[in-house]
Amino acid sequence: MAKKKDEQTSIRIFDTTLRDGEQSPGASMNIEEKLRVAKQLQKLNVDVIEAGFPIASIGDFEAVKKIAQTIKGPEIAGLCRAELKDIDRAWEALKYAGEKGRIHTFIATSDIHMKYKLKMEPKKVLAAAVTAVKRAKSYTSNVEFSCEDATRTERTFLAEMVAAVIDAGATTVNIPDTVGYTIPTEYFDIISYLKQNVANIDQAIISVHCHNDLGLSVANSLAAIQAGARQVECTINGIGERAGNCSLEEFVMTLRTRRDILPYVCNVATEQLTPASRLVTTVTGIVVQPNKAIVGANAFAHEAGIHQHGVLMNKTTYEIMTPESVGLKTNALVLGKHSGRHAFKKRLEDLGYEFDDEQLNKAFVRFKALADLKKELFDEDLDAIMADEVNTQADEKFKLSHVTVTCGSFAVATATVQMDIEGNQCRTAELGDGPVDAVLKAIKKLTKTKAKLLQYNVGSITGGTDALGEVTVRLEEGDRTVLARGSSTDIIEASAKAYINALNRLQSKKERIVEHL
Numbered sequence: 175m176a177k178k179k180d181e182q183t184s185i186r187i188f189d190t191t192l193r194d195g196e197q198s199p200g201a202s203m204n205i206e207e208k209l210r211v212a213k214q215l216q217k218l219n220v221d222v223i224e225a226g227f228p229i230a231s232i233g234d235f236e237a238v239k240k241i242a243q244t245i246k247g248p249e250i251a252g253l254c255r256a257e258l259k260d261i262d263r264a265w266e267a268l269k270y271a272g273e274k275g276r277i278h279t280f281i282a283t284s285d286i287h288m289k290y291k292l293k294m295e296p297k298k299v300l301a302a303a304v305t306a307v308k309r310a311k312s313y314t315s316n317v318e319f320s321c322e323d324a325t326r327t328e329r330t331f332l333a334e335m336v337a338a339v340i341d342a343g344a345t346t347v348n349i350p351d352t353v354g355y356t357i358p359t360e361y362f363d364i365i366s367y368l369k370q371n372v373a374n375i376d377q378a379i380i381s382v383h384c385h386n387d388l389g390l391s392v393a394n395s396l397a398a399i400q401a402g403a404r405q406v407e408c409t410i411n412g413i414g415e416r417a418g419n420c421s422l423e424e425f426v427m428t429l430r431t432r433r434d435i436l437p438y439v440c441n442v443a444t445e446q447l448t449p450a451s452r453l454v455t456t457v458t459g460i461v462v463q464p465n466k467a468i469v470g471a472n473a474f475a476h477e478a479g480i481h482q483h484g485v486l487m488n489k490t491t492y493e494i495m496t497p498e499s500v501g502l503k504t505n506a507l508v509l510g511k512h513s514g515r516h517a518f519k520k521r522l523e524d525l526g527y528e529f530d531d532e533q534l535n536k537a538f539v540r541f542k543a544l545a546d547l548k549k550e551l552f553d554e555d556l557d558a559i560m561a562d563e564v565n566t567q568a569d570e571k572f573k574l575s576h577v578t579v580t581c582g583s584f585a586v587a588t589a590t591v592q593m594d595i596e597g598n599q600c601r602t603a604e605l606g607d608g609p610v611d612a613v614l615k616a617i618k619k620l621t622k623t624k625a626k627l628l629q630y631n632v633g634s635i636t637g638g639t640d641a642l643g644e645v646t647v648r649l650e651e652g653d654r655t656v657l658a659r660g661s662s663t664d665i666i667e668a669s670a671k672a673y674i675n676a677l678n679r680l681q682s683k684k685e686r687i688v689e690h691l
Contacts, residue, residue: 185429185440186405187422188222188381189215191454192237193253194419195409196226200648200657201458204682208237211410212245214453214526218446220422222276224251224407229263238264242271249274249316256281256306265313277310279303280320280348283327283335300335304342311343318381320348325356325364332364333371340372346379346405351394354387354417358397365401381405384420386412391420396428399438410454411462411469423447423468423500431495448501449526452553456561459646459657461631468500503553513545525553527560544642547663558642558661570678571596572621577670579609591616591670610669617673625651625680627673632665645672651680 192208192215195201203211208225215223225241226234242250250271254260256279268275281292281303288294294302303319310317319339324332336347349365356364365382369375382398382405384391395406412421426442451469455462464471474497489496497503503524515538522529522537529537540559545551573594581587589612592601600620606612614627629648634641643665648657656679660671 183438184404185399185438186221186379186381187426187440187442188224188251188383188405188407189218189220189248189409189422190224190383190407190419191215191409191413191422192241193224193226194383194407194415195411195413195454195458197415198413198418198458198460200655201413201460202656202679203237203457205233205237205240207457209240209244210528211450211453211457212241213528214446214450215410216245216247217443217526218450219441219443220248221405221441222249222251224253224278225267227253228267229254229260235263235267238267239270242268242275245271249276251276251278251318253278253280255279256302258306258309261306261309261313265310269313273314273316275314276316276318276346277314278318278320278348279306279310280322281306282322283332284323285328286326287323296331300338303335304338307339307342307344315343315345317344318346318348319344320350320381320383322350323352324349325351325361326353329364329367333368336368337372337374340374340378344378346381348381348383348405348407349398349403350383350407351385351391352383354385354391356384356394357388357390358393361394362397362401365398365403369402379404381407383407385415386417386419386421389417391418392424392428395420395425396436400436410450411460411466413454413458413460421467423451427468427495427500430499444499445501446526452557453526456557456659459659461644461646461659473500474502521553522556522560525556529560544663555642558644561659561661571681572617572674572677574667574670574674575599577613577616577667579613579666581609581612587612589613589616589666591620593617593620593674595620609666613666613670614673617670617677621677623651623677623680625649625677628655630669632669643668645669647672647676649673649676649680654680656680 192211196203212223225238228235228238238252250268252264252268254264261277261279264277281299282288288296288299307317307319321327321332321335339347380403382395382403384394406425408420408422408425410422412418426440426444429436429438429440430444448469451462462470518538518541519534537559575592575594578590587606587609588603590603591613602616602619604612604616604619606615628650631646633644642661642663644659644661645668646659656676658672658676658679660668660675662668
């Protein structure tokens, strides 16, 4: 049966920030953080939220369950291997979403994966896939199947697999570029081949999931929809395994900006893109580079005189989209020390934050204290305030009470640090090769941590000598890696906050009960 025109041109946005995005090294989120991001994705109006991998851990299961119970509007998906225990576990969490619950099961189909990873013959792989889809179908009609490493899969076998899982009941079939290997023309050919050689292909939606190892994830996703795919799997800020995934904001704004040659539409509320980007940065600690398309700090900045003159005459000379269309405000200055609670609350709401009265009161105190130090406060300053407030709301083993540092050209840096460790006040002093080194040594001594500092980055959130300094650290302990941020007008204090936030994230990971796969 021929599809309606709106079905032919509508592209479904499947967001996997909470699953594939969370697999970025150090980017793991707790249940509360996942729910915050899911609520923002609901505002963004994505079609599907992949909430996690339910069998991976108790924490992942509970996060998927909580999101399925809470989020209204988008479908809620849970990933599972083509194994019956995975599928059963996934539905335990997803059942609370009812008809909006989607079981997403997968198995590898490329020769290299079947031989070296699965150690299975193609016939057994196909049989496992069909069995998995049928089991999922016994729970829900909303079943997605993925052919892992599809772009390196022999095409006749890929077509056979797709036909078999559709017959078994899959309503969405994903053709992922799992290792970011393909290029746009090749991907177009793969999707076209399936459209032409799979007899029942019109009974399912073709989805694509592109990784960015060669920097082609967005281009490949665009080629795929031109060939007939109607669902694109992507993440906020393009985070994900290795080099990341197709960037949701880049893909969506390409559709919106180039409707002249891409006659497709999606349901995303683009004005929520910047709030979503900032929230994911705050929660994961993964900072967006300034020249990042759509949501980077420089995306709508103009420095060259010729460009500035052109924009002043007519913005379209150098801006192919408006800042407002992605959720930016034209006025950079937000609030100052004379601003009241109502204005502060309204601006936080505009930025996409949700909070109760207690959180608002504490954040407002932080805002007033910062406003006394700075002449101007920007949206990025408010993001930093809310990030600190979220950290203080979490159950933390380690809390910074105060830090004092003495240093100079002819003096050895000395840091005195006092911390609250599980309700006990502890204090120590350490010497170091500079003030930051001394502070981190003191914290390490007090917490008795064996974590290794892999990365330390410092920068300013906004301009000026009174700007908030932002520090990002990456810590490793055993097989666990975490990222965390800290901010303050005092870069030494920001360093201490970042380090302690990272230690608390490591502690949270230690306490998480993990089921062995």
